[in-house]
Amino acid sequence: MCGIMGYSGLQPPVPLLVSGLERLEYRGYDSSGVAFFDDFGLISVVRAVGKVSVLKEEVKDLAGHPGAAIGHIRWATHGGVKLENAHPHQSGPIVLVHNGIIENEQVLRIRLKGEGILFQSETDSEVLSHLVRLEYEKDRNFPEAVRRALGHVEGSYALAILCQNDPADLVVARNGPPLILGLGEGETFAASDIPAFLHFTRQVFSMENSTIALIRHDEVRVGSLDQTVESWKTPVSRTISWDPVFAEKGAYRHFMEKEIFESPRAMMDTLADRVSFGNILPEIARKAHEKPPAVAFVACGTSWHAALLGRSFLEQAGIPAFVEIASEFRYRRLLLPPGSWVIGISQSGETADTLGALEASKRAGFFTLGISNVPGSSLEREADLCLLTHAGPEIGVASTKAFQAQVALLMMLALALSPAPPREDLLESLIRSPHRLELFLESVPPESLDGRVERLRLSSLVMFAGRGLDYPLALEGALKFKEITYRPADGYPGGELKHGPIALIEPGVTVVAPMVDRSLRAKEISNLREIRARGGYVMAIGPLIGKDGHEIWYDDRIELPDDPPWSGIYQAAGILQLLAYRVASALGNDVDQPRNLAKSVTVE
Numbered sequence: 001m002c003g004i005m006g007y008s009g010l011q012p013p014v015p016l017l018v019s020g021l022e023r024l025e026y027r028g029y030d031s032s033g034v035a036f037f038d039d040f041g042l043i044s045v046v047r048a049v050g051k052v053s054v055l056k057e058e059v060k061d062l063a064g065h066p067g068a069a070i071g072h073i074r075w076a077t078h079g080g081v082k083l084e085n086a087h088p089h090q091s092g093p094i095v096l097v098h099n100g101i102i103e104n105e106q107v108l109r110i111r112l113k114g115e116g117i118l119f120q121s122e123t124d125s126e127v128l129s130h131l132v133r134l135e136y137e138k139d140r141n142f143p144e145a146v147r148r149a150l151g152h153v154e155g156s157y158a159l160a161i162l163c164q165n166d167p168a169d170l171v172v173a174r175n176g177p178p179l180i181l182g183l184g185e186g187e188t189f190a191a192s193d194i195p196a197f198l199h200f201t202r203q204v205f206s207m208e209n210s211t212i213a214l215i216r217h218d219e220v221r222v223g224s225l226d227q228t229v230e231s232w233k234t235p236v237s238r239t240i241s242w243d244p245v246f247a248e249k250g251a252y253r254h255f256m257e258k259e260i261f262e263s264p265r266a267m268m269d270t271l272a273d274r275v276s277f278g279n280i281l282p283e284i285a286r287k288a289h290e291k292p293p294a295v296a297f298v299a300c301g302t303s304w305h306a307a308l309l310g311r312s313f314l315e316q317a318g319i320p321a322f323v324e325i326a327s328e329f330r331y332r333r334l335l336l337p338p339g340s341w342v343i344g345i346s347q348s349g350e351t352a353d354t355l356g357a358l359e360a361s362k363r364a365g366f367f368t369l370g371i372s373n374v375p376g377s378s379l380e381r382e383a384d385l386c387l388l389t390h391a392g393p394e395i396g397v398a399s400t401k402a403f404q405a406q407v408a409l410l411m412m413l414a415l416a417l418s419p420a421p422p423r424e425d426l427l428e429s430l431i432r433s434p435h436r437l438e439l440f441l442e443s444v445p446p447e448s449l450d451g452r453v454e455r456l457r458l459s460s461l462v463m464f465a466g467r468g469l470d471y472p473l474a475l476e477g478a479l480k481f482k483e484i485t486y487r488p489a490d491g492y493p494g495g496e497l498k499h500g501p502i503a504l505i506e507p508g509v510t511v512v513a514p515m516v517d518r519s520l521r522a523k524e525i526s527n528l529r530e531i532r533a534r535g536g537y538v539m540a541i542g543p544l545i546g547k548d549g550h551e552i553w554y555d556d557r558i559e560l561p562d563d564p565p566w567s568g569i570y571q572a573a574g575i576l577q578l579l580a581y582r583v584a585s586a587l588g589n590d591v592d593q594p595r596n597l598a599k600s601v602t603v604e
């Protein structure tokens, strides 16, 4: 949903902005641009349609003069994908980049046109540049001009702004979309996400909503939008533990592939210090004494699939649990029993629908728990309590390692909330599952998937089916598959196939079936037999247990180890991710940045 970056310091800014934008590219890739001071002290703006690589080529011989500079990558909302709509937008001495949506854009545009302003683009962001310029012309006080201009604006924004007359100064402001400051030695970064500057500093400060900051090298002052600049204060930063290596592809072709193989580490770091007999999820221990009468999960996409698994874990622990799509839940009547918890799950911690659902729940008086992967994210700040997964930054747009980390955290949550002492076998299985996943991923020779990838690529239709714990896995397998291969794919509860979807089965159709839920295995097998009887090709993913006669119920089976309960969930998820990745790569698709998608969806 667009990414912004700002810098003030002594390094030549252009290469640094471009590499930061490359790391933010998962947020949008319709166009990009930078603005910086040239050696004559003038602001230079360079923009390009397409990926950051196009911009990179255009600025390859430019370094920019040390001082303040800004950059942007765009995921088009207002106005088509064309050069004039690319950021930065300039109005006289003011140049800015914007992530968000200005809701009263039309009213402001008409007013500004009435004042003789000529618009160059169809974007709502351009309106902001003119508003700031008009305020600046009143007293030539740059930060105050921004603050006053924002007083006219309704909507959401993360902004980074330059002024021709103050070459070291960067003004940034936030209301809605994320904006994080990276505080270095003699320099400061501002960006939509931490990986943009992780190579330079791990000291971060997350801007709150309705705040603004004036940055000059390493002097930073932050204040609320209703306070004048004199009362803004130096922020207190926190150190994050993320390793800059997370933001590099290393020997892998794509971030997605690298992140699939980082899943064991993501789980391990998420479980670390949080699970031992009698001490599970210490962060929640006090609150967990008041067991909720019910829990409602709210999430979107992959996080919603993790929530479906979370529901099963909580039900096994005897806690009634519901799972809701966040964008629907937020507009429903919240008829949960008093004292219920609402749990928002979001990798980015910035998904507008999930945040909206949690906000509505909070207003209705429910305790809100966030599960997020990003320290300092809006979810962490806005939920009553937030548990972080420690998957490290996830850069591939399709979520992978974060899913496994979320599932591990949800297993801990169920154990922590269970009225009975945790079952030793489950605890043991959970502690060992990262290592089991690692061993398993290492044991799958890439060439063993070649034939399977080819079959999926050539299938007239690929469907995913499963029951119990395998149903959320089927949904996740289908989502991964469709979002990066661009082929239609749906996940079904195995028992539901006969109520309609089975009409799709014919020779040429492949049904991928995760098979890790032992309790429903016999029923799953009979559903798969029905598929085969109608000419469908069944590709099962699971261990061979007991006397399963393979010639009867599947055509192909990807062998999972016969590990204790729960370990299989991670292994099946890993295979589903790998299959989708490999098919999409074989099709030549842009796996890390699939069309039309953005990593964190900060608009409704």
Ligand code: F6R
Pocket (backbone or CB within 6 Å): 300, 301, 302, 303, 304, 345, 346, 347, 348, 349, 350, 351, 354, 397, 398, 399, 400, 479, 480, 483, 599, 600, 601
């Ligand atoms: C799918 C995917 C999306 C996200 C969804 C929610 O691979 O990445 O479906 O899971 O947009 O994002 P978060 O978890 O950041 O709220």
